[in-house]
Amino acid sequence: MALALDSRTPFQKLYRFDAGAPWERLRRTAAEFFESVGVPGTKNEEWRFTSLREFAEHEFAPAQPRDWDGRFGSADPIVVQDALRLVVVDGVFRPDASSPDIPAGLTVGSWSQTKDDPAWRRFGSTVQVDRHPFAALNTACFSEPILVHAAPGATIERPIHLAFVSQRSDAASAVFPRVLVVVGENAEVKILETHSGDGTYFTAPVTEVFVDQNGRLEHTKVQQDSLDAFHIGHVRATQEAGSVYASNAVSFGARLSRNDIDIWLGGEHTETWLNGAYMAFGEQLTDNHTRLDHAMPNCHSFQVYKGILGGAGAGVFNGKIYVHPDAQKTDAKQTNKALLLSPQATINTKPQLEIFADDVKCTHGATVGQLEADSLFYLRSRGIGLAEAQAILTYAFLAEVLEKISLEEVRTALERVVFRQVAKVEPMPEE
């Protein structure tokens, strides 16, 4: 079906208009919106430090379904032995590579496998495409969404691993992973979302999350995309009263990566953890934008983002906390720390607190710096060489965030990645 508007973006070929699908209208609105704004430039305040100029020079083709070689791209695969695994390769769900036995109380699978599940009714209802152009693009382009739905009261012991893989191809391809997560009342789930691949590609994943009353979700998103890839992702979570949502956002890969996490606290007494760990070396740029809407009273949020930047690596952090007039007794803590390992590395960091209630506790702190001289001397005075001492301290800096991930195999695998990366870093000359 032809699109009834003039496309001024290079993404027109990627739009999918499957007539009769329940999201036909959503798609159309999203496509129209994306066409009206296009790829944001650095004059857009939300994209001020993240230039998409190089990205926009590429013409991305729809990913072609191909056989899967079983690899997870250039990154070491993260294997969680007892996880329920769902694999999506080049935009196509692979039931052959996915775990078959699904525990009671849980629905997982692609749209075609799960279309009778009532949770689908919430699909797309909270993603704000007008605020996030690439979420709009995802909505216009995704192929088949994935559902994770825990029924009320279900405690799902096995973690759920959603693995998105892009294989190397001759033409740069684009994929649009789309996930809907619904954690029912009093249900408890752990989700690991991994992104990895080989070669040049573009991925714009959107994960839409609902944590219902007293539900608990630990959501670990690990971005280990190819160093030639572009990753522009969005997570939109809505929490109801008494719920706990812990987001662990890890960005280690991609040429350019941008992760927008928006959380709406729609009930009282919620708890939100936003843990972020990122690395950017060489020419990498990694941008984390978070927005927490404290819309109701008595909600607590704890945010810690830490990054290490080496070579000509660049980091961007923008953490918005919006406390609405009704949200009395809000307790929000935000910390952002970056370590610069080379004179060329940069970080742009911006805490943004907008508070419209008077009885709240909001704190934020941002530090940017080098390793502490006292710590370095302490290690060296015990015989540890300068380069190794710097590597140990750099590793420890990030390990402090990775420790928050409850899945041990994930934590260990990521710690290994960090250790290997920091061991390669040229030691900073002594002052």
Add this chain to the structure above:
Amino acid sequence: MLKISNLHASVEDKKILKGIDLQVNAGEVHAIMGPNGSGKSTLAQVLAGRDAYEVTEGSVEFLGQDLLEMAPEERAREGLFLAFQYPVEIPGVSNAYFLRSAVNAVRKHRGEPELDAIQFGKYIREKMKLLDLDPSLLNRSVNEGFSGGEKKRNEIFHMAVMEPKLCVLDETDSGLDIDALKIVADGVNALRSPDRGILVVTHYQRLLNYIVPDFVHVLVDGRIVKSGDKNLALELEEKGYGWLEAEAAARA
């Protein structure tokens, strides 16, 4: 073992050490005492290679080598150990990992094979008994959330594990109650040996009741103004530092 000659050092152009001469032989325990600001801790830090201090004059020979030419890690590998007055907290690095890196750096330097985690675990557990330390301390981050006493014990534990040739203890007694002081002193005494030199830097005589020195030196305004045996420490306990400071001022 250690020969300090006419050592001058300053920090940000402020002169702190103004000509120190001191010789420590293997098997000897020396105590350096002195009032606040006399340069005791500076001496300890200069020996360990802290680059905040600039050596402007003099020399230090350690086991026949020019100590001042060596990086801090080289000094440690050659057998010099500094127990810090303020041990540094390192979140995210376990005590066990830290110590294994340290021990292996020394072993590598000596041409000995490095210890794997299992070999090291066996070695380290024996050392822990010596200081009555809780084994869970091995898995905790270095000094993070430790009490003052735990930090000091941890320093002596590191010292026991690294088996240095020369131990320099910088105000190890500060902030310790009497029980912790005894444990720390026992740990140090267990390391006394005919092959090892020990230099104890302290403000108070108290520690020297437990670690009995062979020699006591009094540092005032960057110079050693008096040396003697353990009785000098007792005399200082009784009379304070005032009379030596007055003497030093009169001489200047």
